[in-house]
């Protein structure tokens with residue numbers, strides 16, 4: 129089997145998901161976070177997600193034990209220096225990501241691939257803080273990573289063929305589907321999706337409809353699996369704001385300016401699921417309306 133040691137920096141929603149998916153497909157993973165509490169939370173989330181996948185028959189029980197033992201967790205970023213591929217998944221903030229890339233450049237051998245899971249930040253702005261931009265690439269995984277197979281692969285003008293091909297091979301090993309995007313703010317998905325979420329928040333803010341009805345309208349009327357506000361809660365409202373800011377800065381277009389209500393929620397720490405409260409309340413394990421919400425069955429004669 130294609131053998132690659134994987135490092136993941138940032139053990140939040142995405143870092144833990146990437147580590148879990150990679151380990152599920154047999155890769156050894158070193159998962160790093162600056163914060164011990166985040167590593168503990170990541171471990172819990174991975175265990176819960178694996179249990180759910182076993183329950184649904186997606187993976188077999190005996191794989192579960194291997195998965196967690198394949199993920200080594202640490203707060204010491206130097207631990208990724210033995211990885212062949214390092215995927216950065218810290219918060220969506222340019223300066224923070226640039227600092228991480230400068231550090232990775234120092235500690236990783238020159239043949240290691242440096243990838244970022246950024247949702248929107250042009251990859252060149254990270255590649256250019258390194259002395260080896262040919263080994264830098266964007267791998268934009270989707271949330272939740274263990275469940276959604278799509279990855280947007282973003283090459284800069286300087287990404288080498290060898291870097292790109294090794295990443296495609298790695299993603300294929302993990303049964304991921306890939307699409308390629310040019311290095312443009314928000315790439316494909318978030319350039320389309322995030323303005324729609326912002327617009328949904330504007331509809332809520334202007335009192336046109338309740339959060340519940342906005343989501344029910346979009347799920348039932350447009351066949352989306354979950355409504356835009358529940359999706360914003362899943363992504364994290366801070367991340368949604370950061371993506372809008374990148375789009376706004378990149379295109380200088382008013383339509384990407386974050387809606388004031390969204391900014392208010394972030395200031396109030398209503399960040400969505402990760403804070404148990406966003407547009408919807410998750411404190412009692414309640415689930416917002418989605419295509420999975422069961423309807424009572426009706427008998428009809430035809």
Ligand SMILES: NC(=O)c1ccc[n+]([C@@H]2O[C@H](COP(=O)([O-])OP(=O)(O)OC[C@H]3O[C@@H](n4cnc5c(N)ncnc54)[C@H](O)[C@@H]3O)[C@@H](O)[C@H]2O)c1
Nearest residue numbers: 138139140141142161162166217218219220246247271363
């Ligand atoms: N949330 C989503 O739906 C989603 C989807 C695709 C991509 N992304 C992207 O993935 C990245 C991570 O997003 P997330 O939702 O997992 O964020 P998150 O807030 O859940 O997690 C970020 C983690 O990074 C850690 N961190 C911060 N600085 C660090 C450092 N210097 N060293 C090590 N760890 C550090 C934090 O402690 C935190 O645990 C962002 O770039 C985001 O845009 C997010």
